[in-house]
Amino acid sequence: MAAASPPCSPLHFSNESDSVNVRYDKAFTLFSGEERPPTICLFSSNSEALRRIQDIFGQNLDIDSIRGKYYGRVSASESSLLLKSIEKLQVERPEIIIPVAVFQKTLSSLQENEHITSTEASQFQSSIHTGSTLESFENETRASKNVQNAISLVHHHLDQDSKNAAIYWLCQAKKYLGEEEDLRSMIDLDKFFATIGEELTSLSPFELQDAPEILQAIGTSVKKLEFDGFASYYPSTTVKIGECLQHATSIETVKLASIWSSRSDRINNYTLPPIAEALKTNTSIKVLDLADTRIGDEGVLQLIEAIQSNPHSKIEMLNLFCCGMTNPVAKKLLDFFKENEQIKFINLQMNRGVSESIIKDFKTLGSERMKK
Numbered sequence: 001m002a003a004a005s006p007p008c009s010p011l012h013f014s015n016e017s018d019s020v021n022v023r024y025d026k027a028f029t030l031f032s033g034e035e036r037p038p039t040i041c042l043f044s045s046n047s048e049a050l051r052r053i054q055d056i057f058g059q060n061l062d063i064d065s066i067r068g069k070y071y072g073r074v075s076a077s078e079s080s081l082l083l084k085s086i087e088k089l090q091v092e093r094p095e096i097i098i099p100v101a102v103f104q105k106t107l108s109s110l111q112e113n114e115h116i117t118s119t120e121a122s123q124f125q126s127s128i129h130t131g132s133t134l135e136s137f138e139n140e141t142r143a144s145k146n147v148q149n150a151i152s153l154v155h156h157h158l159d160q161d162s163k164n165a166a167i168y169w170l171c172q173a174k175k176y177l178g179e180e181e182d183l184r185s186m187i188d189l190d191k192f193f194a195t196i197g198e199e200l201t202s203l204s205p206f207e208l209q210d211a212p213e214i215l216q217a218i219g220t221s222v223k224k225l226e227f228d229g230f231a232s233y234y235p236s237t238t239v240k241i242g243e244c245l246q247h248a249t250s251i252e253t254v255k256l257a258s259i260w261s262s263r264s265d266r267i268n269n270y271t272l273p274p275i276a277e278a279l280k281t282n283t284s285i286k287v288l289d290l291a292d293t294r295i296g297d298e299g300v301l302q303l304i305e306a307i308q309s310n311p312h313s314k315i316e317m318l319n320l321f322c323c324g325m326t327n328p329v330a331k332k333l334l335d336f337f338k339e340n341e342q343i344k345f346i347n348l349q350m351n352r353g354v355s356e357s358i359i360k361d362f363k364t365l366g367s368e369r370m371k372k
Contacts, residue, residue: 010155010156010159011137011152011153011155011156013131013132013133013134013137014095014097014131014132014133015095015133016045016133016134016135017045017046018046018049018095018096018097019044019045019046019096019097019098019099019131019133019136020042020043020044020046020049020050020053020086020089020096020097020098021041021042021043021044021098021099021102021136022040022041022042022083022086022098022102022103022106023040023041023042023043023102023106024038024039024040024041024076024105024106024109024110024113025038025039025040025041026038026109037075037076037077038075038076038077038113038115039073039074039075039076040073040074040075040076040078040079040082040106040110041071041072041073042061042071042072042073042074043069043070043071044069044070044071045068045069045070046070046096047063047065047070049089049093049096050063050070050071050072051063052089052092052093053072053082053085053086053089054072056085056088056089057074057078057081057082057085059074059078061073061074076110076113076115077115079110079115079116080115080116080120083116083120083124083128086098086128087124087127087128090128090129094129096129097129097130097131097132097133098128098129098130098131099130099131099132099133099136100130100131100132100136101132101136101139101140101143102136103128103130104125104130107121107124107125108121134156137149137153138153141153141172142172145175145176146176147173147176147177147186150169150170150172150173150176151169151173151186151187153165153166153169154166154169154170154173154187154192157169158192158195158196163196163197163200164201164202164203166192166196167196167200167203167207167214168204168207170183170187170192170211170214171204171207171208171210171211171214172207173186173187174210174211174213174214175210175211179210182213183211183213183214184213189213189214189216189217190217190220190221192217193217193218193221193222194221196221196222198221198222198223198224199222199223199224199226200218200222200224200225200226201224201226202226202227202228202229203225203226203227203228203231204227204228204231205227205228205231205232205233205237205240205241206231206232206234206237208240208241209236209237209240209241210240212240212243215240215241215243215244216244216247218244218248218251219244219245219247219248219249219250219251220247220248220249220250221250222250222251223250223251223252223253224251224252224253224255225251225253225254225255226253226254226255227255227256229257229258229259229260229261230260230261231258231261231265232261232262232265233256233258233261233265233266233267233271234265234271235270235271237271238267238271238272238273238274238275239274241256241274241275242273242274242275242277242278243274243278244278245275245278245279245282245285246277246278246281246282248278248282248284248285249283249284250284251284251285252284252285252286252287252314253285253286253287253289254285254287254288254289255289256275256288256289256290256293257289257290257291257292257293257319258292258293259291259292263294266292266293266294267290267293267294267295267299268293268294268295268296268299269294269295269296269298269299269302272293272295272299272302272303273302276299276302276303276305276306277306279303279306279307279310279313279315280306280309280310281310282310282313282314283310283312283313283314284314285314285315286314286315286316286317287315287316287317287319288303288315288317288318288319289319290303290318290319290320290323291319291320291321291322291323291347292321292322292323293323293324294323294324295320295323295324296323296324296325297324297325297326297328297329299323299324300320300323300325300329300333301329301332303318304332304333304336307336307340308336308340313342314342315342315343316342316343316344316345317343317344317345317346317347318343318345318346318347319346319347320333320346320347320348320351321347321348321349321350321351322349322350322351323351324351324353325348325351325353325354326351326353326354327353327354327355327358330348330351330353330354330355330358331358333346333348334358334361334362334365337362337365338365341369343369344366344369344370345366345369345370346362346366347362348362
């Protein structure tokens with residue numbers, strides 16, 4: 001296996017408020033039937049910068065706003081004059097930058113459509129100060145699927161203590177790298193998760209399912225693994241989570257609750273088997289949260305069988321809140337609870353098919369064991 005590459009140079013981004021985006025729009029027909037000629041659009045959260053460009057330009061840019069963003073528009077035939085106005089603005093306000101990727105594309109389009117000459121394009125390329133905001137750099141990275149940029153973003157978000165963003169870009173790096181390449185050749189995953197810490201929350205299982213190296217590292221580094229309450233659990237997703245849990249040595253708490261997911265996307269008795277299979281051999285998990293799932297009676301029986309078959313199981317708490325259980329299986333679960341003294345608490349609340357008397361028996365037994 002190749003050694004992990006050294007950390008990337010730190011990324012430095014301009015403030016979003018100091019950014020003016022310059023975009024070329026082709027001619028098109030409005031719904032009214034009116035023909036709109038090619039235009040240059042300016043976008044910014046900085047209304048003062050746009051108004052100053054308008055003053056220098058000497059023509060109305062029809063500046064308006066939507067959702068906190070200001071925008072203006074001018075005919076592409078005025079490109080040269082508008083770009084010179086931006087040059088003058090940057091002399092006055094050096095902190096104002098033009099996002100580089102879109103600007104380069106804009107210059108190319110203007111030249112191809114003969115709104116500016118190649119000489120002018122070269123001049124503006126060298127004289128207008130370009131840079132990147134975080135948003136523009138991330139958008140550029142998604143568009144280009146640039147692995148090195150994605151790894152740079154991993155380090156950037158890690159430095160900013162944005163754990164979920166760092167993991168998101170780690171997954172994107174793996175996606176751009178492809179199945180044949182090992183992500184560990186690009187980054188030291190053990191060191192990464194040591195920096196992340198022992199708890200991972202609000203993760204997207206969909207992003208992780210195609211990143212086996214990341215899941216493997218999570219299983220040996222993280223104590224608490226909690227997925228997003230909006231998560232969707234497809235069969236392929238739970239297979240990958242199951243593989244992670246089967247080989248996990250550090251994970252003590254697993255939260256697969258689906259509080260906000262649509263009912264069809266929640267874990268059910270058809271997607272649960274890989275999770276249950278992992279419990280047959282796992283020796284680290286102490287807390288399993290399957291609240292608001294659709295595992296039903298069949299899923300609960302799968303859990304009972306899995307835990308019973310594992311003499312080294314460490315399960316202490318099961319959260320089966322609102323999972324579709326009924327009385328007959330709840331009684332079997334209660335017998336299992338009584339026989340397995342290692343389990344301290346099982347939550348059965350909001351299972352409408354379970355009687356209050358059985359729920360009370362679970363609470364009583366749980367309270368007794370929690371006192372020990």
